[in-house]
Amino acid sequence: MNNIKAIMYRQSLVFMKDKSFLIQFFMFPMLAFVMTEFVARPDDYLPDTLFIGMFAAMFAGMILIPTTAGIIAGDKETKGLRLLVMSGVRPVQYLIGITAVLLAFAIITSLVFMLMAGAAGSEAVIFLAAMVTSILCSIFLGASLGLIAKSVQSATAVALPVAMVLGITPMLGMFNDTVNTIFRPLYTMQTSRLIEDLSISPTEPLLILAGNMVVFIALFLLLYARKGLQGL
Numbered sequence: 001m002n003n004i005k006a007i008m009y010r011q012s013l014v015f016m017k018d019k020s021f022l023i024q025f026f027m028f029p030m031l032a033f034v035m036t037e038f039v040a041r042p043d044d045y046l047p048d049t050l051f052i053g054m055f056a057a058m059f060a061g062m063i064l065i066p067t068t069a070g071i072i073a074g075d076k077e078t079k080g081l082r083l084l085v086m087s088g089v090r091p092v093q094y095l096i097g098i099t100a101v102l103l104a105f106a107i108i109t110s111l112v113f114m115l116m117a118g119a120a121g122s123e124a125v126i127f128l129a130a131m132v133t134s135i136l137c138s139i140f141l142g143a144s145l146g147l148i149a150k151s152v153q154s155a156t157a158v159a160l161p162v163a164m165v166l167g168i169t170p171m172l173g174m175f176n177d178t179v180n181t182i183f184r185p186l187y188t189m190q191t192s193r194l195i196e197d198l199s200i201s202p203t204e205p206l207l208i209l210a211g212n213m214v215v216f217i218a219l220f221l222l223l224y225a226r227k228g229l230q231g232l
């Protein structure tokens with residue numbers, strides 16, 4: 001437990017010192033606020049939560065995948081993992097610590113989105129359930145890409161296109177029925193759909209989100225079993 005706390009403390013310090021990281025985590029809520037106040041609310045035909053759902057899904061898909069992949073690939077490339085293991089940190093403890101820090105920062109961002117949406121009571125629970133599940137999907141997917149990458153550059157080269165597809169499809173799906181149909185099973189699409197209208201039945205979107213998470217956890221465990229954290 002102490003090792004996990006040490007990893008969390010170490011990674012939190014890195015994040016707090018990195019202004020670009022903090023900007024990434026709060027850029028999407030700011031964009032959602034501007035678009036909501038100046039586009040959605042003045043327009044009687046657009047739901048107030050349209051851009052909140054869209055940018056919340058974009059945040060989960062576009063930021064966390066390359067961030068997670070970059071952290072793991074970077075620690076492998078700089079031999080930071082080897083030093084941690086020599087200090088008594090096990091790979092599983094390292095992964096738990098990294099995941100916990102990313103999840104904590106992402107939940108703070110999710111709470112900002114939730115406040116903008118005005119969700120309360122059961123709607124707030126559904127909102128957070130969708131966001132946390134979506135966040136975990138991205139973290140596990142990013143971690144999988146970090147495991148197979150040999151360097152930060154290779155991790156970024158693979159993670160960014162994947163993140164772009166997952167992040168932009170909710171917006172494209174609004175204007176194109178074909179895109180909406182093809183990418184509907186993706187967790188970012190379901191997160192956007194659910195947050196845009198919290199009054200709909202959450203059962204189907206949450207089940208699809210849970211299915212996505214099972215797939216990405218299984219992918220991560222498969223890759224971890226085959227490759228582990230190479231470079232240790």
